[in-house]
Amino acid sequence: MVSLQLKGCKYCNQLPPLGQLPQLKELRIIKFDGLVTLGSEFYGSGTSYVTKSFPTLEILSCDSLKFLPLDHFPSLKSLDVWGCKNLEALTVSESDVTTTTLNSLQFLCVRHCPNFMSFPKGGFAAPKLTLLTINYCDKLNSLPEKMHHLMPNLKELQLQGCPKIESSTMTTLKIKICNKLNEGKQNHSDPLFARLEGLASAQSPSSS
Template sequence: MSVLEKWSPDADNVGCKAFSHLREIHIESCPKLTGDLPSNLPSLKLLIITDCKQLHCPLPTAPDLRVLNLQNCGNLEFPVHVPQCYQLLTSLYLLSSCDSLKFLPLDLFPNLKSLDIWGCKNLEAFTVSVSDVLPPNLSSLRSLIIRHCPNFISFPEGGFAAPKLTLLTINYCEKLKSLPEQMHRLMPSLKEVQLRGCPQIESSTMRSLSIRISDKVREGKQNLSDPLFARFEGLASVCSPSSS
């Protein structure tokens, strides 16, 4: 629908009531679409919005949402102050979207299994709620990927528990200086870490350690003495300029 310009509910908000049982929305390649989306979608489980660069509005409130996929929608607003939207979310994919997003609170997503962020140019950090007891526990997270985020600088201070995380990929985050803290303790299932184009990490002692461990893994040696990598089955530290 290349000429679609506006989705506007009527004055009595009948449009929202009409979608009370809607389970999926796909909005793709609507370059002229502006205005608001339906504000409340209580039954929505899957939301995909791609190539809608003029769409400037908050995402709908969808407490039953399981999959959120946003691509090339820089003007969409990610409502980080509405935690009830994401309690059941299992998959979050952001590609060159939500340019206003600077801080993403990881504890908004207690059931998240896969987090993949690519090209969010203003994202600076993952955060968590302050706790004096234990690091936040992302008990379902299995895959965490962040790529081509030039202003990303930090993970939560003190680390975060992700007992089922098996894959951590960080590519082309030029300002990031360190990996998450206490990985050997808080991420006991971690099997693979992929680093590429992160010069702040690669120029530190982490770089030589990563390369040394990577070489041992390639040679089939199992004596990984450093506690940070003691549980890894594979580690890739790649400096290739190619994009991925």
């Protein structure tokens, strides 16, 4: 497996070109303080995304990162964003809101991002997503929209330290969604899933 770690560039506003690493499988970006978003550096020599070849992305303590475009990473299996103090949103291109499908994504974690406010408006399809973890995102007030339709295989949601979503008496929400009678498929009439649907339908900053 080809793994690359990029660490500690206080004044860099973009990553080095990655188009010459078609076998890249794992990328860790740590403390790239000048990085505002991710985009063109993931293109190869033509129009193909180099990201089609790597399944794991970790972004750690990149304080200037504000937006993370999910549609630039169509083949990710695991995305972990931690400690990005100014991250505001996970996004998709406006023209792709209804068509973006992350067919490979299985694990999505956003943790310790105090200014994180929103997922893509209208939701995003992740048919293989099984685990969604959102911890200590103080400004987030809604889960991804249409989770019950767009994330049909979601089995576990871990939510902690998100005061605008949690009730005043709920310090930790860890829900395992599993219906053994239906081989793991959700029973949408279950009150527990209705609770999730209510959280996901709350008005988000991007929709106001």
